[in-house]
Amino acid sequence: MNCKPALRPATRMKSVGLSEIVRISEKTNRLRAEGRDLITLSTGEPDFPTPGHVLEAANIAMRQGQTRYTPTAGTQELRQSICAAARRDLNINYAPSQVVVGTGAKQILFNLFMASLDPGDEVIIPAPYWTTYPDIVSVCGGTPVIVRTSTGSGMKITPDQLTAAITPRTRWLLVNSPANPTGALYSASELTALANVLRHHPHVGIVSDEIYQHIAFASFSSFGVVAPDLADRMVIVSGVSKAYAMTGWRIGWAIGPQNFINSLVAIQGQSTSGACSIAQAAAIAALEGPQDLLEERKQAFLVRRDLVVKELNAVQGLSCTVPDGAFYVFPSCHEAIGQRAANGTVMETEVDFCNYLLESEGVAVVPGRAFGTPGHVRVSFAYARQTLVEALGRIRRACEMLE
Numbered sequence: 001m002n003c004k005p006a007l008r009p010a011t012r013m014k015s016v017g018l019s020e021i022v023r024i025s026e027k028t029n030r031l032r033a034e035g036r037d038l039i040t041l042s043t044g045e046p047d048f049p050t051p052g053h054v055l056e057a058a059n060i061a062m063r064q065g066q067t068r069y070t071p072t073a074g075t076q077e078l079r080q081s082i083c084a085a086a087r088r089d090l091n092i093n094y095a096p097s098q099v100v101v102g103t104g105a106k107q108i109l110f111n112l113f114m115a116s117l118d119p120g121d122e123v124i125i126p127a128p129y130w131t132t133y134p135d136i137v138s139v140c141g142g143t144p145v146i147v148r149t150s151t152g153s154g155m156k157i158t159p160d161q162l163t164a165a166i167t168p169r170t171r172w173l174l175v176n177s178p179a180n181p182t183g184a185l186y187s188a189s190e191l192t193a194l195a196n197v198l199r200h201h202p203h204v205g206i207v208s209d210e211i212y213q214h215i216a217f218a219s220f221s222s223f224g225v226v227a228p229d230l231a232d233r234m235v236i237v238s239g240v241s242k243a244y245a246m247t248g249w250r251i252g253w254a255i256g257p258q259n260f261i262n263s264l265v266a267i268q269g270q271s272t273s274g275a276c277s278i279a280q281a282a283a284i285a286a287l288e289g290p291q292d293l294l295e296e297r298k299q300a301f302l303v304r305r306d307l308v309v310k311e312l313n314a315v316q317g318l319s320c321t322v323p324d325g326a327f328y329v330f331p332s333c334h335e336a337i338g339q340r341a342a343n344g345t346v347m348e349t350e351v352d353f354c355n356y357l358l359e360s361e362g363v364a365v366v367p368g369r370a371f372g373t374p375g376h377v378r379v380s381f382a383y384a385r386q387t388l389v390e391a392l393g394r395i396r397r398a399c400e401m402l403e
């Protein structure tokens with residue numbers, strides 16, 4: 001009998017690759033184990049600690065016995081806090097029954113596409129995009145429709161591009177503002193212009209990933225604010241990971257029409273069930289506790305942003321625009337492509353350039369192809385100033401050695 005291997009992967013696994021970021025961190029771990037002195041500017045998490053009052057709330061929750069299963073949709077208290085925060089920060093009103101809490105915004109996005117996509121359904125994703133988006137859409141049976149943006153439009157999708165990308169199979173427009181990896185921030189008028197297009201296409205929903213909402217260096221706006229008339233086909237995704245430095249607590253959420261939210265709850269009920277009870281208590285403390293730390297941390301990110309943009313733009317071969325949010329810069333390295341390192345290696349692509357930075361100077365950054373935009377690299381500035389200064393010096397040295 002000609003049997004297939006027992007542990008063969010399902011066909012859908014063809015659309016799931018090992019993330020470029022994981023690949024880099026494996027390589028840096030290997031080099032570090034060999035004793036190399038490395039600086040990683042490749043991860044997407046704040047270097048700040050989780051605030052003390054949040055830790056304290058988790059401690060109390062644990063001791064008070066909040067250690068049992070929680071409702072699949074999240075605790076009523078956290079869903080209330082999320083609604084209160086949406087009211088406070090954006091002046092938009094949702095009921096707790098319109099909120100589902102999951103194990104990070106990533107799981108929420110997975111549930112959302114799992115619950116809504118049939119084979120061949122299309123999701124419009126502006127590139128550069130967060131590396132996970134197309135993979136999640138594909139694994140959920142959908143077809144990512146990548147729309148390349150330009151520096152001319154601030155790396156944001158334009159209304160004309162959106163119009164051209166919509167087909168009868170389009171199910172969602174996925175917008176991330178402020179964006180990973182570019183820091184692009186859609187203004188209220190830019191969102192309004194996109195909403196105007198969508199008003200002509202009632203079969204298209206909006207997924208608005210607002211996880212970097214509190215790290216915006218100019219005025220933050222939301223589809224929820226500019227297009228309340230589209231609320232019946234809009235889902236806002238967010239979480240505590242980035243703003244409150246709580247990446248490891250794994251709490252994210254979606255807010256949207258109740259029936260649709262119920263389908264996300266149904267999917268979650270068959271996978272992880274309710275998110276961690278202690279982490280949910282911690283998230284309440286983050287949302288309801290003092291908010292001034294958000295401004296303080298944003299200012300710290302701003303200072304680092306200015307440092308990194310200035311230094312990178314002074315490096316021969318690199319040029320970068322100024323991000324308006326999040327904690328990444330996404331410089332072009334087109335001028336370095338084609339150049340040769342001292343050992344004779346030619347920089348054919350930005351991947352070679354990243355390997356060169358890592359091997360010659362021990363600095364890890366992420367190649368743009370991970371974000372659908374070759375010819376660029378992503379540099380995170382969620383690191384202490386002295387780490388950034390040292391890393392930028394090394395990048396400059398590596399670039400000066402190219403010829």
Ligand SMILES: Cc1ncc(COP(=O)(O)O)c(C=O)c1O
Pocket residue numbers: 044103104105106107130176179180209211238239240241247250251252
């Ligand atoms: C744009 C974007 N959305 C969502 C997430 C996921 O966040 P979480 O930690 O809540 O899963 C990330 C994390 O890097 C992100 O960059």
